[in-house]
Amino acid sequence: MSLAPFHPKRTPTRRRGAALVEYVVVLPLVVLLFFGALEVFRLISIKQSLRSGVKQAMPYFNHWKDYAYQGRGSWENKVRHELGRNPLLMDANPPLSISPNAATLNGMADGEVIEITVEVLVPAKFVYPLYSEPIPIRERVVTFIDSSPEYFELNVATPFPRDPAALP
Amino acid sequence: MTRVSTVNQEPSHKARVVTLSACEGSLEHNGAGDAVETAPNGPGYKRPWGRVKGAYRRLRGGARRWLRDEMGAEVVELALVIPLLVGIVWTSFEFWQLMSLRAAVRTTTAQAARFVTAYAAPPDTLDDAMPADEACWRLQELVDRSLRFQRGNMGDALNWEIHFFKIIDPNNAHWEGNVQEVTCSELFNRASGLQANDQFGVKLNVSVPWLEVLFGLTTTSTNQRTVSFSDTAVGSTPGMPYGDVRASGRTLSCGPSGGRVEVCWSFDASFVPNLVEVYRGDPETTAPVYVVNNPSQYGGCSAGTITIPVGASTMTVIAYGGDRELIDSVVLTCP
Numbered sequence: 001m002s003l004a005p006f007h008p009k010r011t012p013t014r015r016r017g018a019a020l021v022e023y024v025v026v027l028p029l030v031v032l033l034f035f036g037a038l039e040v041f042r043l044i045s046i047k048q049s050l051r052s053g054v055k056q057a058m059p060y061f062n063h064w065k066d067y068a069y070q071g072r073g074s075w076e077n078k079v080r081h082e083l084g085r086n087p088l089l090m091d092a093n094p095p096l097s098i099s100p101n102a103a104t105l106n107g108m109a110d111g112e113v114i115e116i117t118v119e120v121l122v123p124a125k126f127v128y129p130l131y132s133e134p135i136p137i138r139e140r141v142v143t144f145i146d147s148s149p150e151y152f153e154l155n156v157a158t159p160f161p162r163d164p165a166a167l168p
Numbered sequence: 169m170t171r172v173s174t175v176n177q178e179p180s181h182k183a184r185v186v187t188l189s190a191c192e193g194s195l196e197h198n199g200a201g202d203a204v205e206t207a208p209n210g211p212g213y214k215r216p217w218g219r220v221k222g223a224y225r226r227l228r229g230g231a232r233r234w235l236r237d238e239m240g241a242e243v244v245e246l247a248l249v250i251p252l253l254v255g256i257v258w259t260s261f262e263f264w265q266l267m268s269l270r271a272a273v274r275t276t277t278a279q280a281a282r283f284v285t286a287y288a289a290p291p292d293t294l295d296d297a298m299p300a301d302e303a304c305w306r307l308q309e310l311v312d313r314s315l316r317f318q319r320g321n322m323g324d325a326l327n328w329e330i331h332f333f334k335i336i337d338p339n340n341a342h343w344e345g346n347v348q349e350v351t352c353s354e355l356f357n358r359a360s361g362l363q364a365n366d367q368f369g370v371k372l373n374v375s376v377p378w379l380e381v382l383f384g385l386t387t388t389s390t391n392q393r394t395v396s397f398s399d400t401a402v403g404s405t406p407g408m409p410y411g412d413v414r415a416s417g418r419t420l421s422c423g424p425s426g427g428r429v430e431v432c433w434s435f436d437a438s439f440v441p442n443l444v445e446v447y448r449g450d451p452e453t454t455a456p457v458y459v460v461n462n463p464s465q466y467g468g469c470s471a472g473t474i475t476i477p478v479g480a481s482t483m484t485v486i487a488y489g490g491d492r493e494l495i496d497s498v499v500l501t502c503p
Binding site for chain 1: 275276279282283286287298302303306309310313314317
């Protein structure tokens with residue numbers, strides 16, 4: 001007499017194909033784990049690039065009252081340049097928001113504390129079918145308005161630095 | 169399956185048939201004798217002690233079966249391992265927080281030292297630099313806000329204190345015995361604080377109650393054990409601060425009634441005043457004898473000569489932003 005397919009006495013003795021079933025069940029999880037780990041590594045790498053970019057852009061905030069720094073480029077270019085060096089970003093022009101802006105800095109006093117917050121929106125790549133929303137990566141540093149010629153009420157129209165050889 | 173055990177077959181005895189609802193294994197363990205009661209002193213009589221032993225055997229047999237049974241072993245293992253696993257993950261996360269805090273302490277200390285470099289040493293000729301009390305609270309705000317970003321789940325449990333040191337001998341590489349601890353106000357004091365080319369040290373101590381950090385427990389008055397980080401940064405004030413202005417004079421000729429002097433001035437690389445005036449005597453009571461509007465950024469000299477009596481002096485004044493500063497005084501001396 002044959003037992004029903006799911007009879008309690010039948011299942012322990014019939015194990016053929018169990019490994020295949022387990023493999024099929026586990027494989028998506030392993031693949032998800034693998035690509036998820038890649039995605040996390042990618043985001044951490046971008047975070048490091050962002051941190052490096054913010055550190056390079058920080059003097060532009062520090063010396064904002066020194067007009068010479070204002071004319072030498074923007075902090076956004078510094079951050080974008082550093083992000084662009086990371087091949088894992090896979091986005092030539094990611095949305096970037098930086099605070100404070102120039103108007104806020106103009107109203108700051110000498111020695112005042114600046115909280116620089118830079119946020120970049122990074123779309124997921126390795127787990128894109130599962131999560132398509134842009135992932136915000138944020139970097140924050142605290143620094144201050146450095147002393148500048150304006151702090152000493154100097155003539156801010158004077159180019160800086162000058163040619164030392166031209167000094168008497 | 170049910171098996172009936174009838175041990176004593178003699179009809180004279182009141183044999184009670186006991187039904188054992190068990191499998192074969194239970195019968196083997198228990199035997200048949202302990203399941204039957206017979207008359208005292210009869211052929212099949214067993215004393216009550218036998219029942220106790222039987223119960224013990226059953227209990228022992230059950231315990232053995234329970235111990236040998238592997239059903240649910242995975243669940244038990246999981247229950248044992250999960251708290252350990254969660255503990256390891258949580259502790260790793262907390263250590264990561266601590267390492268992050270340690271990096272923040274180093275960054276903050278460097279920022280504090282840079283602040284001191286920027287604002288501690290006023291220019292020689294300017295008196296509108298940041299007052300000491302303002303510099304101190306701005307520095308305190310800088311440290312506090314810089315560390316606050318790194319607190320994470322530490323809440324407000326973070327405590328910090330900052331110490332300032334003046335390095336006595338810059339040529340001595342040793343710290344011990346070569347530093348003098350000063351307060352923030354003393355460090356930024358215009359007269360007794362740091363001067364140009366002085367070296368200083370900033371030491372930042374940060375402590376966190378370790379129970380709160382590692383296990384998320386609320387700080388209590390009895391929890392005084394802390395994890396502490398400390399970092400020291402050394403810096404120096406600029407040798408030639410912004411706005412440094414120099415003036416000097418020399419005697420060109422000298423006679424009984426007086427002589428001629430020439431006054432020269434130079435500016436720091438980033439500073440040009442709006443006006444240079446040379447007075448013959450007190451600037452407050454006399455008119456200038458030589459005036460240069462919008463002077464050259466490289467400095468200059470009085471184009472002609474200034475005649476003054478012997479023993480008198482010229483006063484050189486610069487003006488900028490509505491302020492006037494006396495920068496030099498030349499006394500005519502004849503050999």
